[in-house]
Amino acid sequence: xxxxxxxxxxxxxxxxxxxxxxxxxxxxxxxxxxxxxxxxxxxxxxxxxxxxxxxxxxxxxxxxxxxxxxxxxxxxxxxxxxxxxxxxxxxxxxxxxxxxxxxxxxxxxxxx
Amino acid sequence: xxxxxxxxxxxxxxxxxxxxxxxxxxxxxxxxxxxxxxxxxxxxxxxxxxxxxxxxxxxxxxxxxxxxxxxxxxxxxxxxxxxxxxxxxxxxxxxxxxxxxxxxxxxxxxxxxxxx
Numbered sequence: 001x002x003x004x005x006x007x008x009x010x011x012x013x014x015x016x017x018x019x020x021x022x023x024x025x026x027x028x029x030x031x032x033x034x035x036x037x038x039x040x041x042x043x044x045x046x047x048x049x050x051x052x053x054x055x056x057x058x059x060x061x062x063x064x065x066x067x068x069x070x071x072x073x074x075x076x077x078x079x080x081x082x083x084x085x086x087x088x089x090x091x092x093x094x095x096x097x098x099x100x101x102x103x104x105x106x107x108x109x110x111x112x
Numbered sequence: 113x114x115x116x117x118x119x120x121x122x123x124x125x126x127x128x129x130x131x132x133x134x135x136x137x138x139x140x141x142x143x144x145x146x147x148x149x150x151x152x153x154x155x156x157x158x159x160x161x162x163x164x165x166x167x168x169x170x171x172x173x174x175x176x177x178x179x180x181x182x183x184x185x186x187x188x189x190x191x192x193x194x195x196x197x198x199x200x201x202x203x204x205x206x207x208x209x210x211x212x213x214x215x216x217x218x219x220x221x222x223x224x225x226x227x228x
Binding site: 006034036041042043044045046049089091099100101102103104105 | 114116145147154155156157160168170202204216217218219220221222
């Protein structure tokens with residue numbers, strides 16, 4: 001049973017437009033969320049995080065939104081660039097000392 | 113470069129064999145995590161060590177085992193290999209155990225295992 005879901009296996013966006021990647025979770029006890037980006041043949045790299053006490057966190061072109069009541073978070077990339085083309089993983093944690101649960105990933109393609 | 117080093121990068125072996133994957137965490141990191149990524153699958157958590165002690169276990173098969181040594185490097189041992197064990201195995205490390213704000217985990221580049 002997948003606790004963290006990314007229902008879109010892939011997403012294509014035009015360069016300069018907004019990319020929105022979605023993530024849903026089933027366990028309401030998750031209280032810390034992260035996004036990782038992965039290029040082919042490389043390990044995942046940390047992108048941005050948000051704790052459950054916030055509903056938004058912003059870092060440059062990347063913004064993560066958290067809707068606890070809907071058990072949903074999203075990653076917005078504005079403006080999208082071709083270098084953003086990668087697989088994006090959403091991850092969730094039950095809190096201090098607990099481990100991450102990763103979603104299956106969404107492959108983002110930013111078209112020039 | 114995340115600072116997490118994994119060896120070997122690629123490995124091809126036959127069914128029934130045993131292999132050992134090695135991971136050196138970032139300098140100063142006490143936690144080591146192992147993840148498996150099979151074709152078209154997400155990252156599956158296998159096991160976590162903190163300062164030499166096992167702290168959490170995920171979907172790790174009984175044929176697999178791991179340990180973290182006093183110098184904090186870790187090894188993942190995979191035995192009686194089956195075709196389905198072919199995957200990319202990632203090691204990750206962090207300063208503290210588990211997830212706290214600011215305790216980002218950093219991934220290595222992975223070890224590609226192909227079982228033929």
